[in-house]
Amino acid sequence: MKNRCFWVTDSKLYQDYHDNEWGTPVYDDQTLFEFLILETFQAGLSWITILNKRENFRKAFDDFDYHKIAAYSENKYNSLLQDAGIIRNKLKIKSAISNAQLFLKIQKEYGSFSKFIWNYVDGKPILNQFTKREEVPATTDLSDKISKDLKKLGFKFVGSTVVYAYMQAVGMVNDHTSDCFKYQT
Template identity: 80%
Template sequence: MKNRCFWVTNSQLYKDYHDNEWGQPVFDDATLFEFIILETFQAGLSWITILNKRENFRKAFDNFDYKKIANYPAVKYNSLLQDTGIIRNKLKIKSAIINAQLFIEIQKEFGSFSKFIWSYVDGKPIVNKFHTKEDVPTTSALSDKISNDLKKRGFKFVGSTVVYAYLQAIGMVNDHTTDCFKYSVL
């Protein structure tokens, strides 16, 4: 039996996410945007709730196509508010549209969102050596800095806790605990 991080439940969905995605460095803009959507909707909720609805989000948000999302008309916004397959929070749905527009602005400025976000760590993941649940923080100086920068640019639902979870998800921060089988392979 594989030893996984403390937060992984018996859910196969959770195990697959942990084993195949979480903490893996992501440099593709489309995937980086997908995680922005998922993490911002997760704010205040459990991650398993989001994972269980991930495919619904994928369908509702046009496969996380930020170019389409940035141009959603009011009728699409209103249809998302009625979509029971996703989190129907008015502010979070509006933030997905705003964040898509700002994501494109960052691409124009830096060439890609990946170049922008990974510049904070010179393109190299931070590998922490946490042993227990209590060791793993929910924010860091890095997540504070990125959160502040994104907020100044107009992004919504990007507090330091959300940003830290995002950094973990996209592999900029490797927080697999030292007893996890993924710790040594990343």
Template identity: 80%
Template sequence: MKQRCFWVTDSKLYQDYHDNEWGEPVFDDAILFEFLILETFQAGLSWITVLNKRENFRKAFDNFNYIKIANYSEDKYESLLQDVGIIRNKLKVKSAITNAGLFMDVQKEFGSFSKFIWSYVNDKPIVNKFEKREDVPATTALSDTISKDLKKRGFKFVGSTVMYAYMQAIGMINDHTTDCFKYPNKID
């Protein structure tokens, strides 16, 4: 049996997410946007709640197509609020639409969102050496900085805790605990 990080339950969905996505470096803007939306909807909830609704989010939000989302009409916004398959928080739904437009603004400014976000770590993941749950922080100075920068640009639901979880999800930070089979054994 594989030894996984402390937060992974016996849920196959959770295990697959941990084993195949979490902490893997993501440079594709479409996937970076998907994780940004999912992490903002997760704020205040458990990640498994979001994972369980991920396919519903894909359908409801046009496969996370930020160009379409940025141009959603009031009718589309209202229909999302009626969609029982997603998290129907008015502010979070509105933030997804707002953040889609701002995401494209960042792309225009930096060439891609990937270039922007990965510049915070000089394009190289930070590998932490955490042994147990208590060692893993909810926020860091880096997540504070990214959060402040995104908020200054107008992004919503991008507090430091959300940004730290986002950095973990997209592999900017590798927080697999040292006892996890995904922990990189060869660290410089």
């Protein structure tokens, strides 16, 4: 049996996510946007809730195509509010649309969102060396800074806790604990 990080349950979905995605560096704008949307919808909820609805989100949000999402009409917004397969939070749905518009703006300015976001860690993951659950932070000075910068640009639902979870998910930080089979030194 594989030893995994403390937060992984016996859910196959959770285990697959942990083993194949979480903490793996992502440099592709499409995937970075998908995680941005998923993390913003997760605010105040459990990650397993989002994972269980991920395919529904994918369908509802046009495979996370930020070009399409940025151009969503009022009709599309209203249909999303009726979609029981996703989190039907008015503000989060509105933020997905405006965040997609801002994502495009950053791409235009920096060449890619990846260049913009990975610049905060000089293009390579921060490898933490945590041994216990208590050591893994919910926020850091860096997530505070990124959160503040994103909010200044107009992004919504990007508080420091959401940003740190995003950093973990896309591998900007590697927080696999030392007893986890995915741990790297």
